[in-house]
Amino acid sequence: xxxxxxxxxxxxxxxxxxxxxxxxxxxxxxxxxxxxxxxxxxxxxxxxxxxxxxxxxxxxxxxxxxxxxxxxxxxxxxxxxxxxxxxxxxxxxxxxxxxxxxxxxxxxxxxxxxxxxxxxxxxxxxxxxxxxxxxxxxxxxxxxxxxxxxxxxxxxxxxxxxxxxxxxxxxxxxxxxxxxxxxxxxxxxxxxxxxxxxxxxxxxxxxxxxxxxxxxxxxxxxxxxxxxxxxxxxxxxxxxxxxxxxxxxxxxxxxxxxxxxxxxxxxxxxxxxxxxxxxxxxxxxxxxxxxxxxxxxxxxxxxxxxxxxxxxxxxxxxxxxxxxxxxxxxxxxxxxxxxxxxxxxxxxxxxxxxxxxxxxxxxxxxxxxxxxxxxx
Amino acid sequence: xxxxxxxxxxxxxxxxxxxxxxxxxxxxxxxxxxxxxxxxxxxxxxxxxxxxxxxxxxxxxxxxxxxxxxxxxxxxxxxxxxxxxxxxxxxxxxxxxxxxxxxxxxxxxxxxxxxxxxxxxxxxxxxxxxxxxxxxxxxxxxxxxxxxxxxxxxxxxxxxxxxxxxxxxxxxxxxxxxxxxxxxxxxxxxxxxxxxxxxxxxxxxxxxxxxxxxxxxxxxxxxxxxxxxxxxxxxxxxxxxxxxxxxxxxxxxxxxxxxxxxxxxxxxxxxxxxxxxxxxxxxxxxxxxxxxxxxxxxxxxxxxxxxxxx
Numbered sequence: 131x132x133x134x135x136x137x138x139x140x141x142x143x144x145x146x147x148x149x150x151x152x153x154x155x156x157x158x159x160x161x162x163x164x165x166x167x168x169x170x171x172x173x174x175x176x177x178x179x180x181x182x183x184x185x186x187x188x189x190x191x192x193x194x195x196x197x198x199x200x201x202x203x204x205x206x207x208x209x210x211x212x213x214x215x216x217x218x219x220x221x222x223x224x225x226x227x228x229x230x231x232x233x234x235x236x237x238x239x240x241x242x243x244x245x246x247x248x249x250x251x252x253x254x255x256x257x258x259x260x261x262x263x264x265x266x267x268x269x270x271x272x273x274x275x276x277x278x279x280x281x282x283x284x285x286x287x288x289x290x291x292x293x294x295x296x297x298x299x300x301x302x303x304x305x306x307x308x309x310x311x312x313x314x315x316x317x318x319x320x321x322x323x324x325x326x327x328x329x330x331x332x333x334x335x336x337x338x339x340x341x342x343x344x345x346x347x348x349x350x351x352x353x354x355x356x357x358x359x360x361x362x363x364x365x366x367x368x369x370x371x372x373x374x375x376x377x378x379x380x381x382x383x384x385x386x387x388x389x390x391x392x393x394x395x396x397x398x399x400x401x402x403x404x405x406x407x408x409x410x411x412x413x414x415x416x417x418x419x420x421x422x423x424x425x426x427x428x429x430x431x432x433x434x435x436x437x438x439x440x441x442x443x444x445x446x447x448x449x450x451x452x453x454x455x456x457x458x459x460x461x462x463x464x465x466x467x468x469x470x471x472x473x474x475x476x477x478x479x480x481x482x483x484x485x486x487x488x489x490x491x492x493x494x495x496x497x498x499x500x501x502x503x504x505x506x
Numbered sequence: 507x508x509x510x511x512x513x514x515x516x517x518x519x520x521x522x523x524x525x526x527x528x529x530x531x532x533x534x535x536x537x538x539x540x541x542x543x544x545x546x547x548x549x550x551x552x553x554x555x556x557x558x559x560x561x562x563x564x565x566x567x568x569x570x571x572x573x574x575x576x577x578x579x580x581x582x583x584x585x586x587x588x589x590x591x592x593x594x595x596x597x598x599x600x601x602x603x604x605x606x607x608x609x610x611x612x613x614x615x616x617x618x619x620x621x622x623x624x625x626x627x628x629x630x631x632x633x634x635x636x637x638x639x640x641x642x643x644x645x646x647x648x649x650x651x652x653x654x655x656x657x658x659x660x661x662x663x664x665x666x667x668x669x670x671x672x673x674x675x676x677x678x679x680x681x682x683x684x685x686x687x688x689x690x691x692x693x694x695x696x697x698x699x700x701x702x703x704x705x706x707x708x709x710x711x712x713x714x715x716x717x718x719x720x721x722x723x724x725x726x727x728x729x730x731x732x733x734x735x736x737x738x739x740x741x742x743x744x745x746x747x748x749x750x751x752x753x754x755x756x757x758x759x760x761x762x763x764x765x766x767x768x769x770x771x772x773x774x775x776x777x778x779x780x781x782x783x784x785x786x787x788x789x790x791x792x793x794x795x796x797x798x799x800x801x802x803x804x805x806x807x808x809x810x811x812x813x814x815x816x
Contacts, residue, residue: 161615161651161664169651170663177670185652185664188578188620213576244553244576 135314141306142209144276145235145299146171147314148283149207152322154233155181156204158195160188160214163247164303165237168209189217193234197221200230201358203349205287209235211303212245215254215261222296223262224360226383229338231290231325231347233283235299237306238413238464240490249490250303252413253465258298259442265380267387269394270298270442272412276310281320282439288323289394293386294344300441302464304414304492328354336365338379343386387443396439397448401427405434407505408456408480410449410473412438415462415493422498431506441469446476453477458505460485462493481505508544513705516541517569524567526559529734531724531741532640534698539609539638539720540570542708547607548572548587552580552616555647556640578620581628581637584610588633607712608635613724614655615645618681629688629717636711636718639681642726650729654679657749658797659790660781662729667784672793677800685719686755686816692718694754694763698725699742703752703763710756723750731780743775748805755816762812769805772798 139147145168149157157172173183182199186192189210196206210218215236225232238254240246254261258270269289273282283299290297328335328348337356339345345365348354357367362376370376387394401423402408409419416437426433436452436459438445449472453459459477461470462485470484485501487493508516519540526533532555540547550573551557557574560567575583588608594600610628612621617639625637644662645651652665656674661667665674686693691714696704704722711718723744725737732740744750745764749772752764773794776782785794 159664160620161645161648163648166648166651166663170649170666173664174666174668183664187622187654244574 134316134319137312137314138309139276139312140167140309141276141279141301142167142237143171144280144312145209145283146175147312148280149233149287150175150179151280151315151320152205152284152287153324154205154207154287155179156196156199156206157181157208158184158186158192158199158206159208160186160192160210162189162211162214164239164306165209165211165214165235168235172207189214190221193218193221193225193232196232197225197228197230200232201350203352205231205291207233207235209237211237212239212241212247212254213243215257219261223264223266225296226262226266226268227360227362228358229294229344229347229383230296231294232296233286233290233299234296235283238300238302240488246490248303250414250492251464251488251490252302252415253468253488254300255441255463255465255468258300265384267295267384268298268442269293269295269387269440270300271396272300272439272441274305274413274416274437276305276308277312278439279305280312280314284320284322285396288321291323291325292344293390294325294347295383295387298442300413302413328352337367338363338365340365340378340382343382343389391443394440394443395445395448397445398435398437398439400435400437402434402436402452404432405456406432407458407460407502408434408436408452409460409462409498409502410436410438410452410469411462412441412469415464418493418495419462419498421495422502425495425499426502426506431502433502433506444472444476449473449476450478453480456480458483460498460501460505462498464488464493508541508705508709513541516544519547519569520560521567521569523565524560525562526555527726527728527734529725529727529737530555530559531642531698531726531737532556532559534701535638535640535704535722535724536611538698538701538704539636539708542705543607543609543712545605545607547609549609549611550574550580550583550587551610552612552621553577553647554613554616556611556613558647577616579624580610580612580616580621582624584608584635585628585631585633588635608633610635610637612637612639613645613647614639614641614643615653618654618679625685626688629685629690629719632716634716636708636720638720638722640722640724642724642729644726644729646726646729655681658800659785659793661784662781672784672790673781682719682721682755685721688717689758690717690719691715692754692756694719695721695723695750695752697723697741697745697750697752699738700745700752700764707754707763710754729781731783732778736778740775740778743770746770747772747775747801749775749801751805751808753808758815760808760811760814760816762808772801
């Protein structure tokens, strides 16, 4: 068996490794700091594995091309940051409604607008959920380590393929540009999920078949004739004005995610068993939080950490349960209170205290430790 | 046209001390264009080297009103500014005889690619403004990614020359002709090494009523892998090899404004540039020949149109 390769990689390079591992064979993108290394890496690596890299004329075209490639049957990726993520929102909604598997990476930089291109933020958490209009399901995964960017990118592809929906990989500039040793998993070591293929007769095939929670997706050109549109549609994909049909489809695309939240959620718990004060955070901020929690334990404070690797759908249950056991939940985040709102919504008894920073600097362990001490 | 002496006496509207690289083609282009305004001027810039390099907090290099909004919309932003000016003039808030010029600057990424829709819209609506594209042939601000202005075979970080491909596979977009197809009163190609030609074109462009356009060759030592002190030399060679012909389209009539006495082989321009290094390997000889043949063809097409109405 081939030995696992260990490499010193940047977060964005690990994303490339993860995408290739997951079987991604199409990338369409556009240069934007701090995510450009993903495009650069894919432009070098994809041709070597028979994949295709295209640099598009803008961000909108990039996601649109990735959608097109996915309908044609390839696992597709596009990556961006800040303003680019804003430009992609319309097509993101399209992929939700048309149920196109797709992975979109957003390396979060300071905003709004052009903001702080070379500085980190975690201010796109709500945009990932609500950036595109209309009710729609969203899955977003949030790695904290370079190794995890690789594995979470693989998981993002798996979720996209399984649930026929776009999945967002959301991480901040700090881990996007940080270098850490990464073990490239051997083939078969991580699960790789491929979308369910249509096997029925062409006459019986419906891309939005109501008999399924998630209907198989036939690749274009495989002999199945069907219609794809951003309009509300019937089971055959053709537009409809029938209120019953519209209601049915809108509810089904939400339900297909809601019914599987248990499988989509992923949390890491540190010292939570006997914790009296908990920290809830993700991305690079979770690294500071982990340090602070360890320091608190050394000082005899019963602190713990809940770190979500899936932020959407929001880990309601884990937060609610935690809030019954601890006195306070501290939510450090590099924004002005996006996750804090969600934690407040789910918290039953515990006090919720946000720590917010939007100056382009990371939240330090000392900042978090100070708040832990106040609420022990 | 103003003489060199007169030009040198005018105020410098883009001050020194900016953070653009040594040898960057952009500052001389901007200075020559702004001098040609010879009066009040308002500018906007798309996201890019010029925007980033001239406005590092707490300083600005701009001695004129200047706006940056986003990557794709310099032409749309200047449309709003110019329209407001016309309204204010109509309402008597700006004196009737005050002639303010409006200039939008963008790099090739912000103009050929993401900004093309905004540019086309502004040209079609007929705003009274000049759009200047500084074309350095790639997204240099984000670290040398290919654009639709990148030359054939050029090595960039997203068209890397290696085993599978030999740099960019496609020919560059002919933006000057695309702009001209909007039937604007004035569109031209220029280069900073020929300051007299560039100044004259900028003057003409700023004098016409309606939209005008300048596409200006802008050497980039970072992305071209050339020496900073040689930039103007490479700008000149891009013209003398006829890769970047100097011409104008005035009220529909095309005129080649400079014809090299001796057309130099394209390789003389390509060889000193690191981005074309791989072209000089024996196995890539055919690509070099293809590149030369295409340049010859484009140049001949242009000569055939010289003096004619498009």
